[in-house]
Amino acid sequence: MAPRILEALSRPTVGHLDPQFLAIMDDVNRRLRTLFGTENRLTFAVSGTGSAAQEASLANVLEPGDTAIIGVNGVFGTRLADMARRMGAEVVEVTAPWGRIVDPDDVIAAHRRTPEARVVALVHAETSTGVHQPLAEVGAHLAGTDTLFVVDAVTSLGGMPVDVDAHHIDVCYSGAQKCIGVPPGVSPITFSERAVTRIRNRRRPCQSWYLDAALLADYVGEGATRKYHHTAPINMMYALHEGLVLIEEEGLEARFRRHREAGDALQRALLERGWELFAQDGYRLPQLTAAILPGGREEGPLRRALLEEHGIEVGGGLGPGAGKLWRIGLMGAGATLENVERLLEAVDALLA
Amino acid sequence: MAPRILEALSRPTVGHLDPQFLAIMDDVNRRLRTLFGTENRLTFAVSGTGSAAQEASLANVLEPGDTAIIGVNGVFGTRLADMARRMGAEVVEVTAPWGRIVDPDDVIAAHRRTPEARVVALVHAETSTGVHQPLAEVGAHLAGTDTLFVVDAVTSLGGMPVDVDAHHIDVCYSGAQKCIGVPPGVSPITFSERAVTRIRNRRRPCQSWYLDAALLADYVGEGATRKYHHTAPINMMYALHEGLVLIEEEGLEARFRRHREAGDALQRALLERGWELFAQDGYRLPQLTAAILPGGREEGPLRRALLEEHGIEVGGGLGPGAGKLWRIGLMGAGATLENVERLLEAVDALLA
Numbered sequence: 001m002a003p004r005i006l007e008a009l010s011r012p013t014v015g016h017l018d019p020q021f022l023a024i025m026d027d028v029n030r031r032l033r034t035l036f037g038t039e040n041r042l043t044f045a046v047s048g049t050g051s052a053a054q055e056a057s058l059a060n061v062l063e064p065g066d067t068a069i070i071g072v073n074g075v076f077g078t079r080l081a082d083m084a085r086r087m088g089a090e091v092v093e094v095t096a097p098w099g100r101i102v103d104p105d106d107v108i109a110a111h112r113r114t115p116e117a118r119v120v121a122l123v124h125a126e127t128s129t130g131v132h133q134p135l136a137e138v139g140a141h142l143a144g145t146d147t148l149f150v151v152d153a154v155t156s157l158g159g160m161p162v163d164v165d166a167h168h169i170d171v172c173y174s175g176a177q178k179c180i181g182v183p184p185g186v187s188p189i190t191f192s193e194r195a196v197t198r199i200r201n202r203r204r205p206c207q208s209w210y211l212d213a214a215l216l217a218d219y220v221g222e223g224a225t226r227k228y229h230h231t232a233p234i235n236m237m238y239a240l241h242e243g244l245v246l247i248e249e250e251g252l253e254a255r256f257r258r259h260r261e262a263g264d265a266l267q268r269a270l271l272e273r274g275w276e277l278f279a280q281d282g283y284r285l286p287q288l289t290a291a292i293l294p295g296g297r298e299e300g301p302l303r304r305a306l307l308e309e310h311g312i313e314v315g316g317g318l319g320p321g322a323g324k325l326w327r328i329g330l331m332g333a334g335a336t337l338e339n340v341e342r343l344l345e346a347v348d349a350l351l352a
Numbered sequence: 353m354a355p356r357i358l359e360a361l362s363r364p365t366v367g368h369l370d371p372q373f374l375a376i377m378d379d380v381n382r383r384l385r386t387l388f389g390t391e392n393r394l395t396f397a398v399s400g401t402g403s404a405a406q407e408a409s410l411a412n413v414l415e416p417g418d419t420a421i422i423g424v425n426g427v428f429g430t431r432l433a434d435m436a437r438r439m440g441a442e443v444v445e446v447t448a449p450w451g452r453i454v455d456p457d458d459v460i461a462a463h464r465r466t467p468e469a470r471v472v473a474l475v476h477a478e479t480s481t482g483v484h485q486p487l488a489e490v491g492a493h494l495a496g497t498d499t500l501f502v503v504d505a506v507t508s509l510g511g512m513p514v515d516v517d518a519h520h521i522d523v524c525y526s527g528a529q530k531c532i533g534v535p536p537g538v539s540p541i542t543f544s545e546r547a548v549t550r551i552r553n554r555r556r557p558c559q560s561w562y563l564d565a566a567l568l569a570d571y572v573g574e575g576a577t578r579k580y581h582h583t584a585p586i587n588m589m590y591a592l593h594e595g596l597v598l599i600e601e602e603g604l605e606a607r608f609r610r611h612r613e614a615g616d617a618l619q620r621a622l623l624e625r626g627w628e629l630f631a632q633d634g635y636r637l638p639q640l641t642a643a644i645l646p647g648g649r650e651e652g653p654l655r656r657a658l659l660e661e662h663g664i665e666v667g668g669g670l671g672p673g674a675g676k677l678w679r680i681g682l683m684g685a686g687a688t689l690e691n692v693e694r695l696l697e698a699v700d701a702l703l704a
Contacts, residue, residue: 001365009587010362013353013535015665047537048400048562051582055562083561177583183365185399185537185585207559209435210400210407228670230403231529233537235361236588313367318580 002333005182008242009235016232024241025232026222031244032188035157035180035252036172038164042213043190044220045240047233050154050175053187055083056211057150057171058119060191060199064088066118069110069147071095071102075128075318076152080121087207092117098320099129099278099290104137111147118198119148119171124162125155127178128318130279130290130327132160139167148195154178157188158247159259159287159331170195176236179259179287181332182243185236243332260286262335266328267291269344273351278317278325287335289328290321294351299326302350310346354685357534360594361587368584376593377584378574383596384540387509387532387604388524390516394565395542396572397592399585402506402527405539407435408563409502409523410471412543412551416440418470421462421499423447423454427480427670428504432473439559444469450672451481451642452632456489463499470550471500471523476514477507479530480670482631482642482679484512491519500547506530509540510599511611511639511683522547528588531611531639533684534595537588595684612638614687618680619643621696625703630669630677639687641680642673646703651678654702662698 014021025044033043046053058080062068068084071077073096081091094110096102102122111120120142124133135151142149148170153162157172159179164172173189176182191199191213199206199214206212210230218227247255263286267277274294277284293299299316303326306312315327330339366373377396385395398405410432414420420436423429425448433443446462448454454474463472472494476485487503494501500522505514509524511531516524525541528534543551543565551558551566558564562582570579599607615638619629626646629636645651651668655678658664667679682691 006362006364006587010358012358013529015667016536018659018665048404049583049585052400052404052562055560079561086557086559086561175583177365183585183587184368184583185588205438207438208407209431209438210404231401231527231536233401233535233585233588235358235535235591236537236585239587307370313370315367 001183002181002246004246005239005242008238009183011235011238013234016234017226017228021234021237022226024237025220028237028241028244029220029222031248032190035244035247036162036164036188036190037166038190040164040190040192041221042196042217044216045186045237046173046189046211047230048187049184050173050187052211053173053175053189054080054152054154055208056189056213057173058083058121059087059206059208059211060213061119061148061150061171061195062087062089063203066090067092067114067116069094069107069114069117069120071107071122071133073100073102073129073131074098074123074126076123076126076154077102080123080152099131100280101131101133101283104134107138108141111141111145115145115147117147119150121150121152123152125153125285125288127155127288127327129321130277130285130288132283132285135167135169139169143168148198155285155288158255159335160256164190176240176243179331180240180243180247182239183236185233186240259330259335262330262337262340263287263289265337266330266340266343269340273347278321287329287331289330290317290325291328292325297351299324305350306346312343312346353535354533354598356598357591357594360590361535363587363590365586368586369578369580373586373589374578376589377572380589380593380596381572381574383600384542387596387599388514388516388540388542389518390542392516392542392544393573394548394569396568397538397589398525398541398563399582400539401536402525402539404563405525405527405541406432406504406506407560408541408565409525410435410473411439411560411563412558412565413471413500413502413523413547414439414441415555418442419444419466419468421446421459421466421469421472423459423474423485425452425454425481425483426450426475426478428475428478428506429454432475432504451483451630453483453485453635456486459490460493463493463497467497467499469499471502473502473504475504477505477637477640479507479640479679481673482629482637482640484635484637486635487519487521491521495520500550507637507640510607511687512608516542528592528595531683532592532595532599534591535588537585538592611682611687614682614689614692615639615641617689618682618692618695621692625699630673639681639683641682642669642677643680644677649703651676657702658698664695664698
């Protein structure tokens, strides 16, 4: 975490309707639009971690009985499908093996078979596998239809382009603690005008009061009535604001390049050392590398030793990757060649 | 905010499955049990602000078609009813005018008429009116029935006894930013064994994945499998932990007394100055004073002057209190006689 973010976190807490705080919130929303690549008016931070924004994305646009087409090739697509079912939706899963992209042609074919679907949802950066899902073809296909395009950008926003407007994305959400580089607790989300229209014309209110974008719009929107909804997590918003200022200072292109260079260097070095990359070639996220340890080594004990002896924390495998791979994040302030070097030295020591 | 809380907020962020973090979470849960006055195993902090915990309280125990009896005498009872309806419940409202308690006999009578009700919900400390709702009679009545007792303790926990076990409360939630004195963003909740049994035996899963206590129990519980659910708001949990340590250092009795003395002093002084207290005599919260300005003075301009000229922030009236009253919080580190003096000096200057 950049020191300026932690410093921002500890600023004095003011009220959630304090003019100072409202000005910060407006500025956060403006900066989030730039990051998302969107003109969407309804762009803000959900008062919860990434999974809350994920739930908000579907809860606002789905109603019981609606059909949702969901790409499932890892933990987060699986969760989207689980959430949609809890909301009473009929879920059409478009699956791919973990580690591979969901084929855009399969998604488009599913949509042609069920054009009445209210949403198509895809995970841009699958944190469980390191797969970088292409969005352009599906977005272009859905743009001329009545189906909304929902995209999970938890692990991509701030580390690579998301291009919400260019890809005709209607609802897109993220988290603070990935490439934005802020502690978890607030989560960016954006809704297109047609998503807002859908929300305003719901047959019944959103099942979640806390995440209801129609109510939130009256509090978070610039020029809104600032009607009290809930108490925003003030200090977390200070931190998010500071994170977004840091991003502007660095510049988006420079930041994306830094993430790419660090990830590429790590992935090359691991391949040289006999590790196997879990994600399909050509669709690998630089910011999240899922890599299978060489020689069938069990990952758990080595991961613990990495933390205890070298002070470096990586994730373990999930699903089919459990027990055999590490998930290595190079995100936000952590995405540096120096960190790659540090990790490789530790790896060489541990696997010697 | 106590300086130690802000310092805790800015500690280095670790992972949500880091052993250091899990130890803090366990200690938070243990301390929350003391604060709630409960032995409930399933006691933890929801990853959102108080309204998220409020939604979690009902979403976990209600299913579509269930009946919920809800006491409504202010904003937060109204919101509980709204939330329950969104969940598909039949709501029986037991109302009282804003500023008065919901009569326990009315609640018990409503329950006798609809004994099939799955929950009875009351707001212990109505932040919109300053009313202190008695809980003992309703709790004793419900203890021998199949109906769960849900209590909103957002503005009471940490400032006055809540006594979850003594009052036979099954689900109780709070917020961090009231009497616990921590910035908003995490929210304590506790579930009795019979609430947990209800949750485990639901006919269909909780409508909210993010707030599903059955899933959360596998992550937050001591001795749980620590199964990944969502990423907890790490730094907010540091702050909550520090807040609970401060509470233990002060001692519960001393803390409750401090809140009572500050609130009593303020209320006496306002009455002497011709203000009218909005809450019913005998049922006034010391930590939240809703007071009508003397002589029909419009509250808005004076409240803004209080903030701009004296650096003191109070809330405006809500509902029937809009435009005519202030809601003055004396909570956490702010509940001191010195703060009462400071406010009264400002009031005397502004209303001179």
